[in-house]
Amino acid sequence: MKALKCRECAREYPLEATHVCEFDFGPLEVAYDYDRIKKSLTKTAIESRPKTMWRYRELLPIAGEPTVGPLVGFTPLVKADRLAKALGIRELYVKNDAVNYPTLSFKDRVVSVALIRAKELGFETVACASTGNLANSVAANAASAGLKSYVFIPSDLEQGKILNSLIYGANVICIKGHYDEVNRLCAEIAGKFGWAFVNVNMRPYYAEGSKSMAYEIAEQLGWRLPQHTIVPMASGSLLTKIHKGYQEFMKLGLVANSETHIHGAQATGCSPISVAQKAGLDFFKPVKPDTIAKSLAIGTPADGFYALKVMRETSAAADDVTDDEIRDAIKLLAETEGIFAETAGGVTVGVAKKLIASGKIPRDSSAVICVTGNGLKTLDAVQGHCGKPREIKPSLREFEALLAHEEKVNA
């Protein structure tokens, strides 16, 4: 880490808990000394390290050892042949962060970085504004690090996600409003209390954690980049960081320079970025979200401009899917690959299906679908949409009768 740098005007700031440029409100980003990193971060060095995201630690913004979330990352990259066949594409993989450690979403990557940095800067209380997964991860990682935590969430979240924060002893504050309102309130709270808000004043460090997903994809593919990556978009941050991760690996010579397209996926009920992309605009119009994909329900996406820029620069596309298409895609992924994703995963698989069908992702190419969260946390969304168990008495005769009946119905 060298400094924090404004993405708009390139003014530099010290490596503190601050997130916006005082001159134009542009977001601050961590700047690195790549010449120095190139000397120590070789393929051999990386391969000799434990299988966690810290094997790329030179490219992550922490000063000392990874004291929070030492086991996070290096989730499976699943070769998804059955899903590939169903979608009609040659080579397909699922990057499965539904089994990330410890809270089953990609947020463990960003939170571990943010909390390590919070400890390094001397904070004792950590907080976040969240659509659910981030709150779970802050609550769990703060508990194991011995930090006090406050998590702020919209009050209409899935029960599973609320319980998944409460269990760790976090202070869970439900806000009567949607995420953008939670966000606004948290920006005001962050200015008033001396806490480390992972996605407010710690954002420059926090957001960098997402890059590890890109590094792992490249390494797990055998040190190469996929031709296409499909990424869910809420604020748009993950998409921009996957792009940055790929760019850094090319810059460091860890993968060959190659053309790679990074596509964005949203839910139709909250699609400010995909609507702008499809209309060829470089700005978006905020919306009021209405979708079952609550983890993606951000109507005023902070990184929307940059996500649009990345898609433009990598000649990529965006699209969005309806609630029914999301449920169908969750089922398709589960039935073909045995992976139960949350609603955001349904969005990503559903959009991948659309982009392949329309030819925006050619059938003769390689693609990676990023699944960022676990279906067990959003059971409400598929309840009543995936069939019912059949009930019988413990009798062989009843079972045989049931099978005979079903064979007749299906014949």
Place this chain on the structure above:
Amino acid sequence: MPKKVRIPTPLRKLTNNEELIEINAATIGEALVELQTRFPGIQERLVDEKGEVRRFVNVYVNEEDIRFLKNRETPLKDGDEISIIPAIAGG
């Protein structure tokens, strides 16, 4: 009763660390001009060369984003509270 503007942390250096500023303007556009008159330099931080509110600045009147209202033309009435908030990351 005047209107109040809540100043975000990154701009408080310009307002002598004052968090809540009372103003008399009748629209958001006028409010920006009034703030500039009293705290020189503040306007250029909030609007770009074309006079548009910068893309990483969100302005709210009583908790509603001005982009859902009338942007710079959004009218202000007595007692309204205006918040200026930097865009923040997802969660």
